[in-house]
Amino acid sequence: MSLLELNNISKIYGDLKALDNVSLSVDTGEWVAIMGPSGSGKSTMMNIIGCMDKPTSGAVLLDGKDISKESAKSLTAIRRDKIGLIFQQFHLVNYLTAVENVMVAQYYHSMPDEKEALEALERVGLADRAKHLPSQLSGGEQQRVCIARALINYPEIVLADEPTGNLDEANENIVLDIFKQLHKDGTTLVVVTHDPEVGEVAQRTITLEHGRIVKDALNANFKEA
Amino acid sequence: MFFRMIRGAFTRQWKKMLMIALTIALGASLATAMLGVMMDVGDKVNQELKTYGANITVVPKASSVIGNLYEVEGGESGETAYLREDELGKIKTIFWAFNIVDFSPFIDTEVTLPDGAGVKLVGTWFNHHLALPTGEELDTGVKNLRTWWSIEDGRWIDEGLDVYEPNCVMVGSVLAEREGLRVGDWLHVSAPYGENDLIVCGIFDSGDDADEQLYAPMDVVQALSDTDGYLTSIEVSALTTPDNELAERAAKDPSSLSIADYELWYCTAYVSSICYQLQEVITDSVASPVRQVADSEGAILEKTELLMVLITILSLIGSALGITNLVTASVMERSNELGLLKAIGAKDGAISALVLTEVILTGIVGAAIGYFAGLGFAQIIGHTVFGSSIAMKPLVLPVVAVLVLVVTLAGSVPAIRMLLKLRPAEVLHGR
Ligand SMILES: Nc1ncnc2c1ncn2[C@@H]1O[C@H](COP(=O)(O)OP(=O)(O)OP(=O)(O)O)[C@@H](O)[C@H]1O
Ligand SMILES: [Mg+2]
Numbered sequence: 102m103s104l105l106e107l108n109n110i111s112k113i114y115g116d117l118k119a120l121d122n123v124s125l126s127v128d129t130g131e132w133v134a135i136m137g138p139s140g141s142g143k144s145t146m147m148n149i150i151g152c153m154d155k156p157t158s159g160a161v162l163l164d165g166k167d168i169s170k171e172s173a174k175s176l177t178a179i180r181r182d183k184i185g186l187i188f189q190q191f192h193l194v195n196y197l198t199a200v201e202n203v204m205v206a207q208y209y210h211s212m213p214d215e216k217e218a219l220e221a222l223e224r225v226g227l228a229d230r231a232k233h234l235p236s237q238l239s240g241g242e243q244q245r246v247c248i249a250r251a252l253i254n255y256p257e258i259v260l261a262d263e264p265t266g267n268l269d270e271a272n273e274n275i276v277l278d279i280f281k282q283l284h285k286d287g288t289t290l291v292v293v294t295h296d297p298e299v300g301e302v303a304q305r306t307i308t309l310e311h312g313r314i315v316k317d318a319l320n321a322n323f324k325e326a
Numbered sequence: 327m328f329f330r331m332i333r334g335a336f337t338r339q340w341k342k343m344l345m346i347a348l349t350i351a352l353g354a355s356l357a358t359a360m361l362g363v364m365m366d367v368g369d370k371v372n373q374e375l376k377t378y379g380a381n382i383t384v385v386p387k388a389s390s391v392i393g394n395l396y397e398v399e400g401g402e403s404g405e406t407a408y409l410r411e412d413e414l415g416k417i418k419t420i421f422w423a424f425n426i427v428d429f430s431p432f433i434d435t436e437v438t439l440p441d442g443a444g445v446k447l448v449g450t451w452f453n454h455h456l457a458l459p460t461g462e463e464l465d466t467g468v469k470n471l472r473t474w475w476s477i478e479d480g481r482w483i484d485e486g487l488d489v490y491e492p493n494c495v496m497v498g499s500v501l502a503e504r505e506g507l508r509v510g511d512w513l514h515v516s517a518p519y520g521e522n523d524l525i526v527c528g529i530f531d532s533g534d535d536a537d538e539q540l541y542a543p544m545d546v547v548q549a550l551s552d553t554d555g556y557l558t559s560i561e562v563s564a565l566t567t568p569d570n571e572l573a574e575r576a577a578k579d580p581s582s583l584s585i586a587d588y589e590l591w592y593c594t595a596y597v598s599s600i601c602y603q604l605q606e607v608i609t610d611s612v613a614s615p616v617r618q619v620a621d622s623e624g625a626i627l628e629k630t631e632l633l634m635v636l637i638t639i640l641s642l643i644g645s646a647l648g649i650t651n652l653v654t655a656s657v658m659e660r661s662n663e664l665g666l667l668k669a670i671g672a673k674d675g676a677i678s679a680l681v682l683t684e685v686i687l688t689g690i691v692g693a694a695i696g697y698f699a700g701l702g703f704a705q706i707i708g709h710t711v712f713g714s715s716i717a718m719k720p721l722v723l724p725v726v727a728v729l730v731l732v733v734t735l736a737g738s739v740p741a742i743r744m745l746l747k748l749r750p751a752e753v754l755h756g757r
Contacts, residue, residue: 144755153669153751174673181671188754192666196334201327208327209672250670262755 104129104258104289105150110159110169112145112312119145120156121312129257132280132290134300137309143293144262146309150291151184151260152176164257181210185251187261191243193235199246200231203253210254221249225279241272248279258289265299277302285325328680335684339656343688346652350692350730351699353645358700358726360634363707365719367630381471382597384409384560384604384613408556409611411544416607417562418458425595428470429562430454433544435551437515445501447515447540449547452483468541471561472532478502480509480528483543493546495524498537502529515540519552562604562613566597573598642733649737653685657741664745665753678742682735689734697726 103126112120119142127133135143148154149161152168153176161169168179180186193202203218222231225245235243244264251259261280265273277299284290284304292303300306304323308316336343386407409431417429433449451467458464468475469482483494497507507513511526524542531537548554569577576583576591577598583591592599601613657664667677701718708716 148751148755151669151751153749153754177668177671177673180669186669186754190754192662192669192754194331194334194663194666196338197331201330201334204327205331205667206670209667209670209676213327 103127104131104164105291106160106162107146107150108160108162110149110156110161112142112149112154113157118312120149122159123309123312123314125307125314125317127258127289127291129289130284130287132284132304133292134303134306135291135293135309136295136297136300136306137315138295141309142312143295143309145312147260147262147291147293150258151186152180182254183257185254185256185259187244187247187251187259187264189263189266191235191240191247191267193243193246193250195235198232198234199227199238199242202235202246203250206250206253218249218253221253222246224252224282225249226275239272241268241275244268244272244276245279248276252283252288256288258291259283261290261292263293263295265294265296273299328683331680332683332687335680336687342652342656343684346649346656346685346688347692347695349645349648349652350689350734351696352648353641353733354693354696354726354730355699355703356641356696357638357729358697358722359703359707360638361722361725362700362704362716362718363712364631364634365722366704366708366716367712381616382562382564382601382604382613383616384562384608384611385558387610387612407610408553408558409560409608411555411557413608414557414560415456415458417560417604418456418460418462418464420600420603420607421593422564422595422600422603423460425565425600427563427565428466429560430467430471431544431557432559432561433547433551433553433557435517435547435553437517437540437550439505440514441505443505445515445538445540447495447517447542447547447550448536449542449544451544452485452541454485471563472536475530475532475536478529478531480526482528483541485543492543493522493524494527494542495546496528496530496541497526498539498541499529499531500537501539502526513540515550517550520550522546522550560608560611562600564597564600565595566600567595569596569598572596576602638729642729646733646737649685649734650740653681653738653741654744657681657745661748661753665748665750668748669750669754674746677745681741681745682738685734685738686731689730693727693730696730697723700726 105125105127107123107125109122109124110120111118111122123146135146137143145154149156152171156169159169160167163179163183168176171179194205197205200215200218200222203221204213204215207213207218219228219231222228225248227242227245227249230238230242235246238246244267248264265276268276273296280290280292281302290303292299294300301320301322303320305319306316307314386409388407411431414429414431417423417426420426430451435447436444437447438444453465453469454467456464456466467485478499480496483496495513497505497513501507507526507529509526509529513524513526515522515524524540524546545554548556572587572591573594573596576588576596580588580591580602592602597615601615604613605611664677664681667680668674704716704718708714
């Protein structure tokens with residue numbers, strides 16, 4: 102059984118079909134890149150998978166459970182328990198230190214545990230920046246804090262929308278290396294990008310255009326790390 | 327963690343929080359000052375009315391009946407009925423003699439001035455020295471009873487001194503102005519039973535009818551009106567116990583009381599029992615408390631209180647609006663942060679609690695600043711408006727605290743509603 106399944110979902114804004122009858126299934130441990138030009142519906146799809154939005158029609162199965170009809174309250178709970186989110190703009194709380202930003206996710210999930218949060222920062226190579234405020238960190242470092250925060254509650258699926266969009270080459274590589282490590286550890290990854298280099302390293306690439314999937318292919322060059 | 331987030335929010339947003347605190351402080355200070363003044367001044371005036379306000383007038387029975395029937399002032403219609411001057415000393419022999427602070431007899435008559443104007447001439451005691459049958463000595467008279475008179479020129483008539491110049495008269499300010507009278511002037515007055523030359527030794531301002539009258543020693547007026555040994559009224563100032571249900575029943579009809587009640591009433595310094603006892607010693611008299619002064623003061627007090635309540639309400643509404651603006655702006659500015667918290671799984675309740683805690687903590691700081699500022703305001707108001715310092719009632723603090731809490735929460739409602747509507751998808755993808 103696949104971890105995530107989209108069955109004929111559409112998202113319609115007025116007469117604009119941001120997603121048009123899309124079906125897709127993602128298995129546990131898969132690393133999927135979603136590509137496509139601007140406005141093709143990538144973020145819309147991410148929001149629906151990430152339980153931050155509901156499709157106009159169609160069913161979204163996460164762990165075999167249809168989440169498209171759930172109330173806002175239970176969507177919050179699903180987000181908290183099953184999903185790790187990584188954003189293009191990082192979205193760190195700017196008055197909290199790096200480690201506190203990770204602990205916030207623990208706090209709303211269960212119990213903040215500073216030791217565990219520090220370990221998570223260590224895994225993304227930021228142990229020595231734990232007490233810094235976001236304004237004292239570089240973009241790449243902020244994105245790594247964001248990744249540490251997304252991973253801290255052991256989500257079933259990690260969603261990243263343009264995670265490297267604001268990063269330079271060197272930082273992009275650091276992030277991709279982290280993704281490779283995550284994939285190796287068995288984490289399910291869905292990464293939205295319009296950067297071919299980021300798309301290429303994934304296991305499978307899905308291309309959207311005008312709200313439809315126009316291509317869904319396994320990546321020939323993909324190497325298990 | 328919650329605490330760290332609150333602390334973080336405060337250190338980063340302290341300017342905004344300070345603004346909110348000051349807005350709350352403004353409302354709280356006005357509320358504190360107004361409530362403090364209101365509660366204390368109300369109490370003070372009440373107390374004053376209770377201890378000093380019980381002035382009693384004693385008039386002849388006939389005059390009182392006519393006065394009540396036709397609602398004219400007792401003195402004018404009482405020509406045929408008088409009280410007896412030789413009974414005055416008995417006032418200090420009643421059961422509650424020690425509660426009688428001051429008293430003064432009055433006799434009045436119409437006199438005509440040289441220009442033909444008719445004026446009321448009042449004879450009374452000014453600072454009369456009294457040696458009582460009990461051996462007690464006492465100085466009493468209008469100088470004590472008319473504390474609100476201000477002497478514009480000259481001096482009070484001094485009965486000790488004026489033995490040597492017995493024809494002194496004090497002139498009301500309005501009359502003095504109209505007649506062009508000044509201290510040292512001679513004034514010729516003629517009355518039905520005689521005439522006299524009086525020397526003006528003081529001009530006073532009373533703010534009431536007395537400003538158009540002449541005040542002279544008793545015997546001068548008695549001679550002019552041929553009423554030697556008689557009085558038209560007596561005014562008594564007594565310390566009294568506040569009325570209760572027993573006093574009210576007794577005031578209607580003392581004979582309706584049981585013996586035990588009657589004794590309790592008679593032996594308590596109710597204004598009604600003092601009146602009753604005065605009637606017992608002054609032949610054919612009616613003694614009644616003067617309530618008009620108290621009532622009008624009470625009415626003004628009520629209006630002042632209403633005004634202060636309105637100011638309090640308005641200032642609190644003002645603060646609530648200010649808080650609404652500031653808190654809403656702060657939530658708007660933080661929509662990214664709050665949206666993110668929602669995205670990583672914070673419940674609406676948890677985020678509302680976070681924002682409300684911040685606002686309430688700010689409110690507590692603001693209320694504290696406002697409360698202490700309000701204590702200061704209250705003293706300023708007390709001194710400038712009421713001429714006395716204000717003793718803060720302990721009740722003010724909890725009342726202000728509750729008001730601030732209500733206002734702060736009410737002011738935060740729109741921000742919380744906005745926060746609940748906030749959808750993480752809309753703020754997190756950088757649209
Ligand atoms: N809340 C909304 N209301 C109306 N239209 C919307 C809304 N959200 C998205 N759209 C429209 O839906 C389409 C898909 O938007 P989406 O954000 O999914 O694109 P995208 O593929 O993420 O683009 P980009 O690469 O620029 O981020 C766009 O045309 C967008 O204008
Ligand atoms: Mg997008």
